[in-house]
Amino acid sequence: MDFHQDPAIEEFRNMVRCVIAEELPAEMAERQKAHGGTNSVVADTLAWTGKMNARGWSVPHWPVEHGGTGWSAMQNYVFMAECSSAFAPEVCWGATHMCGPVIYTFGSEELKERFLPDFREGKYYICQGFSEPSNGSDLARLRTRAERKGDKYVVNGQKIWTSCAHESEWGFFLVRTNPDVKPQAGISFLMIKMDTPGVTVRQIPMINGDAELCEVFLDNVEVPAENLIGEEGMGWTYAKFLLDHERTTSSFIFQNKREFARAQRLALRETIDGTPIAHTAQFQQRMARIEAELTALEWSVLRELANEDFKYDRTAAASTLKVAGSQLQQTISELQMDILGSKATRFYPYPQKDREDAGPLWPDDLGGRTAQALIARASTIYGGTLQVQKGIIAKLAFGL
Ligand SMILES: Cc1cc2nc3c(=O)[nH]c(=O)nc-3n(C[C@H](O)[C@H](O)[C@H](O)COP(=O)(O)OP(=O)(O)OC[C@H]3O[C@@H](n4cnc5c(N)ncnc54)[C@H](O)[C@@H]3O)c2cc1C
Structure with a gap:
């Protein structure tokens, strides 16, 4: 399995990258970058969804009859990865990844007509x-x-x-x-x-x-x-279906890759006694360990997408991705904080809120790091806590 060297996928990636570069307004990406790169400004979320909808791309993973693109799972993955690395706003997950799939799967025709077009257009949150x-x-x-x-x-x-x-x-x-x-x-x-x-x-x-x-x-x-x-x-059944639908997104793989790349940039720029932090043995070891975990996580997500036969139960696999991805998110944001040291605290809370008296904009990569590290604490809580996920893995994968 080597997805990275599939020329058709790389061609698709280049096409998506060009479209995003064309469609994504610089100030929108700036806001997303400053906001931590995970939680978007709602107005931007809706505007971005509208822009993607004009191309027929706002809900690519949905079945074609409901407005999806018919892309393969791998193409969808590449699309989301590119959106994330370009700092495009997040979509409204509630509409596109949770409620929308429940409505098109279990809802009446009337409900489908009433809600699905609005979700595709990003009409409201x-x-x-x-x-x-x-x-x-x-x-x-x-x-x-x-x-x-x-x-x-x-x-x-x-x-x-x-x-x-x-x-x-x-x-x-x-x-x-x-x-x-x-x-x-x-x-x-x-x-x-x-x-x-x-x-x-x-x-x-x-x-x-x-x-x-x-x-x-x-x-x-x-x-x-x-x-x-x-x-x-039947609400419990629909809720379980909905939570299963979040399977690969709960790995935070896109944010983790993007934020690790940011950490690498910061470590090259910040210095200790004149030496870039990236060149010190301690940080190199730490970054190598994180990079290995990140690679393992990405390959696990790709295996899940490729529907490879897992030794373990699929729900347990989803919980494993959530555990690994959420902990990695915290590890990477802590790494960024350590690289920045006291500089990180200067940007608390989000920069846009104190920008007026803060003078010129700070370097791109610095904005909102403390705020992001703090909100990352929640990633092992929402969508099912770390302890509950571990309980699921113990039960379903190991029969404990
Ligand atoms: C940033 C954020 C956004 C959120 N957004 C939403 C949202 O939009 N909509 C929504 O409905 N909810 C949302 N939530 C709520 C989230 O789903 C719950 O916080 C989560 O499910 C945990 O529930 P709880 O807070 O009641 O904690 P509790 O369930 O009371 O857990 C408290 C502690 O006990 C542990 N625990 C509980 N049960 C077990 C068990 N069986 N085995 C081992 N340990 C256990 C937990 O791991 C935790 O450490 C959000 C939470 C956060 C932090």
């Missing part, structure tokens, strides 16, 4: 209302209640850690429609418009100076029954 206070890892015990009353559901409860809820027009929510059956069987998947009376969103200040995580309170929120995706009581 949508958020994921799953976690609740006390029910994060233990999601099946969620308590937000949706009672059917005629042609609507009346929803009461609270969600938490809902990313970008304050900037979202819609949210996809897991709600309990039947409290009298086993926990997994009583859950449904409901679309809720965020400006519906009774929905209150409260932002949570974060250590990196941002406030994109939110609490969402739902008080007697009346939701039309037609907003139910698929069948009532």
Whole structure:
């Protein structure tokens, strides 16, 4: 298996690279770079999705009949890698990688027509209302209640850690429609418009100076029954499908490669006693170890894409990628901080917030490193915590 030397893939990569260079406005890439390169400005996310949609590329991985490109898994991988290394804004994962696939797989024709074109166009942002206070890892015990009353559901409860809820027009929510059956069987998947009376969103200040995580309170929120995706009581099945869909993206492979390259550049520029850090034995050892881990991670992702027969269960393989990728993200951001030393703290919080009195722009590579290192702490929490992933691996791969 040697994907890198496939001339057709390299030709495809060059084509994608040229298109991105043509389409991506420099100031958008700048903002993405300064923002840490992972969490985008919502307006940029939507604008970029719109630009890609004009080329038919906003949801390349979707089935062709729903607007996908028909590219192979490898082509999709290359496309995402190129977008990431060019600092293109992230897409709205909730729409393109989570809710969209659930709707085109399980939703009615009416729901497909209503939502899929908007998701492709990047018409608005949508958020994921799953976690609740006390029910994060233990999601099946969620308590937000949706009672059917005629042609609507009346929803009461609270969600938490809902990313970008304050900037979202819609949210996809897991709600309990039947409290009298086993926990997994009583859950449904409901679309809720965020400006519906009774929905209150409260932002949570974060250590990196941002406030994109939110609490969402739902008080007697009346939701039309037609907003139910698929069948009532099947929400748990759809949620598992959705989480499986994140399989390869949860490895953070693109960000990890890009940020390791940034660390290499920083290490060549920053010095200790006049010697570039990159030339010191201690850093060379550290970087070599990370590079080996990064290469192993990339090949594991590529094996997954190539659908190679794994010795282990595929869900366990996905959890392994998540564990390795999220820990590597933290290791690489810590490496960047160590290379920069006290210079890293100068850019806290995100540079755009204190730019007015900061004088000229700093070198490209320095922006937002502390903020990024702080948010990287969360990568072993969201999408399933490190400990829970390890539990899954122990059970499914080793039968423990
Ligand atoms: C940046 C960020 C963005 C997020 N975005 C969203 C979002 O958009 N939508 C959404 O719904 N949620 C979101 N989340 C929430 C996230 O999914 C939960 O935080 C996560 O699932 C953990 O749940 P919890 O916070 O309730 O922690 P808990 O489940 O209470 O876990 C607390 C600790 O106990 C450990 N633990 C729990 N159960 C087990 C077990 N069975 N075995 C071993 N250890 C265990 C955990 O590993 C953890 O260390 C986000 C979280 C973060 C940090």
